[in-house]
Amino acid sequence: MKFFIDTANINEIRRAKELGILDGVTTNPSLVSKIGRPYREVLTEVAKEVDGPVSAEVISIEYDGMVKEARDLAKIRDNINIKIPLIEEGLRAVRTLSSEGIKTNVTLCFNSLQALMAAKAGATYISPFIGRLDDIASEGMEVVDEISTIYANYGFETEIIVASIRNPLHIKHAALIGADIATIPFDVFQKIIKHPLTDIGIARFLEDYKKIPK
Numbered sequence: 001m002k003f004f005i006d007t008a009n010i011n012e013i014r015r016a017k018e019l020g021i022l023d024g025v026t027t028n029p030s031l032v033s034k035i036g037r038p039y040r041e042v043l044t045e046v047a048k049e050v051d052g053p054v055s056a057e058v059i060s061i062e063y064d065g066m067v068k069e070a071r072d073l074a075k076i077r078d079n080i081n082i083k084i085p086l087i088e089e090g091l092r093a094v095r096t097l098s099s100e101g102i103k104t105n106v107t108l109c110f111n112s113l114q115a116l117m118a119a120k121a122g123a124t125y126i127s128p129f130i131g132r133l134d135d136i137a138s139e140g141m142e143v144v145d146e147i148s149t150i151y152a153n154y155g156f157e158t159e160i161i162v163a164s165i166r167n168p169l170h171i172k173h174a175a176l177i178g179a180d181i182a183t184i185p186f187d188v189f190q191k192i193i194k195h196p197l198t199d200i201g202i203a204r205f206l207e208d209y210k211k212i213p214k
């Protein structure tokens with residue numbers, strides 16, 4: 001399972017890199033807006049920081065605009081892939097970009113039929129948004145399970161990025177399903193490492209070590 005970090009914050013990316021488990025980065029306009037610097041400047045900094053794939057999202061929602069923006073963003077660095085929203089014009093753009101060798105991450109996916117359409121259009125990645133589905137009392141992880149089955153049934157090579165992750169259980173369930181990638185906010189990365197019994201165990205070992213004659 002690959003781990004991406006879902007952030008545009010360079011310090012968070014560096015800290016995840018230091019852990020030695022970072023495979024890529026996903027960003028979106030909301031995440032970049034938190035940085036307070038120009039869009040392209042932030043994406044360039046992020047793309048230079050990692051060797052793995054970095055998702056950069058288009059702002060346009062029309063075919064021509066999406067393709068133009070995507071071609072431009074793809075020039076930033078060869079590890080950039082283009083996030084395209086899952087709408088009709090977006091799927092047309094994915095087909096065009098895929099024929100040009102530009103990788104795409106089809107975003108804002110909320111059901112398995114949308115994911116099937118994205119794979120048919122030639123998407124490199126599909127991003128089902130699990131947390132946002134859970135937020136409206138819909139089972140986000142069931143969508144991941146269905147996509148996984150459908151892609152396996154037909155041998156689609158589109159990789160599943162489990163997105164909109166809110167907590168460690170989302171990652172556990174994604175891993176049990178066998179999802180290719182989880183894109184994880186930095187605070188959730190920290191949560192999946194920590195366990196209170198580990199901390200208690202360390203404290204006890206250190207105390208007992210003091211009792212050993214020197």
Ligand code: E4P
Binds near residue numbers: 026027127131163
């Ligand atoms: C994924 O690529 C998105 O950037 C992200 O996971 C969205 O998460 P949110 O629903 O917490 O905004």
